[in-house]
Amino acid sequence: MGSGEHKDCHEVIMPVRDALDVINGKWKLPIIIAISRGHKRFRDIERNIPKITSKVLSKELKDLEAHKLLKRSVYDSQPVTVEYTLTPYAATLNPVIEALYTWGSQHRKTIFGSQDQD
Amino acid sequence: MGSGEHKDCHEVIMPVRDALDVINGKWKLPIIIAISRGHKRFRDIERNIPKITSKVLSKELKDLEAHKLLKRSVYDSQPVTVEYTLTPYAATLNPVIEALYTWGSQHRKTIFGSQDQD
DNA sequence: CAGTATCCTAAACGATACTG
DNA sequence: CAGTATCGTTTAGGATACTG
Numbered sequence: 474m475g476s477g478e479h480k481d482c483h484e485v486i487m488p489v490r491d492a493l494d495v496i497n498g499k500w501k502l503p504i505i506i507a508i509s510r511g512h513k514r515f516r517d518i519e520r521n522i523p524k525i526t527s528k529v530l531s532k533e534l535k536d537l538e539a540h541k542l543l544k545r546s547v548y549d550s551q552p553v554t555v556e557y558t559l560t561p562y563a564a565t566l567n568p569v570i571e572a573l574y575t576w577g578s579q580h581r582k583t584i585f586g587s588q589d590q591d
Numbered sequence: 592m593g594s595g596e597h598k599d600c601h602e603v604i605m606p607v608r609d610a611l612d613v614i615n616g617k618w619k620l621p622i623i624i625a626i627s628r629g630h631k632r633f634r635d636i637e638r639n640i641p642k643i644t645s646k647v648l649s650k651e652l653k654d655l656e657a658h659k660l661l662k663r664s665v666y667d668s669q670p671v672t673v674e675y676t677l678t679p680y681a682a683t684l685n686p687v688i689e690a691l692y693t694w695g696s697q698h699r700k701t702i703f704g705s706q707d708q709d
Numbered sequence: 710c711a712g713t714a715t716c717c718t719a720a721a722c723g724a725t726a727c728t729g
Numbered sequence: 730c731a732g733t734a735t736c737g738t739t740t741a742g743g744a745t746a747c748t749g
Contacts, residue, residue, distance in 0.1 A: 481628070482624065482625055482628045482630070482639045483639070483641065485624050485628070485688075485692060486621045486624050486625070486639075486640065486641070487695075487699075488691075488692050488693075488694075488695030488696040488698075488699055489620050489621065489624065489688060489691045489692050489695050490617060490620075490621060490695070491695040491696075491698055491699050492691040492692070492694050492695030492698060493617060493620065493691065493695075494617075495698065497615075497616075497617075498615075498721070498722090499608060499611060499612075499615075499721090499722085500721095500722095502607050502608075502611065503604045503607065503608060506600065506603050506604050506607065507600055507604070510599070510600045510603070512600070514730080514731085515730070515731050515732070516730060516731075516732095519731095521600045521601070521604075522604065523601065523604070524723090526722080526723065526724075526725095527731080527732065527733085528722090528723080528724095528732090528733080528734090529721085529722065529723080530732090531731085531732060531733075532721095552730070552731095553730085553731085554730080554731090555730085555731060555732090562701075565694060565697065566694060568690045568693065568694065569687075569690040569691055569694050570603075570607060571690070572686045572687040572689070572690040572691075573606075573607045573610040573611065573687055573690075574603060574606050574607050574610070575606075575686065576606075576610050576683060576684060576686065576687050577605075577606030577607050577608070577609040577610030577611075578606040578609075579683065580606075580609055580610060580613065581605075581606055581609050583680075615741095616741070616742090617741085617742080618741095618742090632710080632711085633710070633711050633712070634710060634711070634712095637711095642743090644742080644743065644744080644745095645711080645712065645713085646712090646713080646714090646742085646743080646744095647741085647742060647743075648712090649711085649712060649713075650741090650742095670710070670711095671710085671711085672710080672711090673710085673711060673712090
């Protein structure tokens, strides 16, 4: 009805929020990136993500698994090993990661141009 | 040096984290979207973002302004009006928003296929 | 209209230690 | 190695009320 003026506003916001709900926080995308680069083991992932702790990594891995973005496999080797691998679904996030990577790279240059930053 | 194997992992993670630092949270991108759709006034923005409160909107607007993504203009009219407009820099976020929009739309279909969701 | 002031809860994040 | 336990701090976010 009537003036469909700010209706299309919601149409854009809603899906973006859905996406944000999944990748929210500092860690989820970095974890996906690390695994996509071939780091499958818990300690290996941990070592490759600056500042992350076991506790946070553990929690985030569970979240990502719940969102069907990765799979946890336990191998009955000697000793038992655990591997995290991305699902095909996680690959659909690549355009998001690329857009963020591109923007973040540019942004970093921009802020380094004017002031300091970690 | 030696095995530069997980070095490129950081090269990807860092810019992504920089981007995430800026757009983090549920509200920043929705706010940018609302403003980009022509909603410039505080109440107008507020009305077009489901569930946001004055307090949160106020805080997020300040954050976005600090990141140079939008500009707050006060017009000495009768009564005083305030307008928020995006900076040209905010437009560089469009590919990010589009990627998120596309993925979020697909994701919503995916989860609606299997279970319920808000 | 354009916000601010309080108060509050829940979640994120972090440090350190510990277990099978 | 692959985590969990415990603790504490910080931040995001929400409810409600209020101001110029």
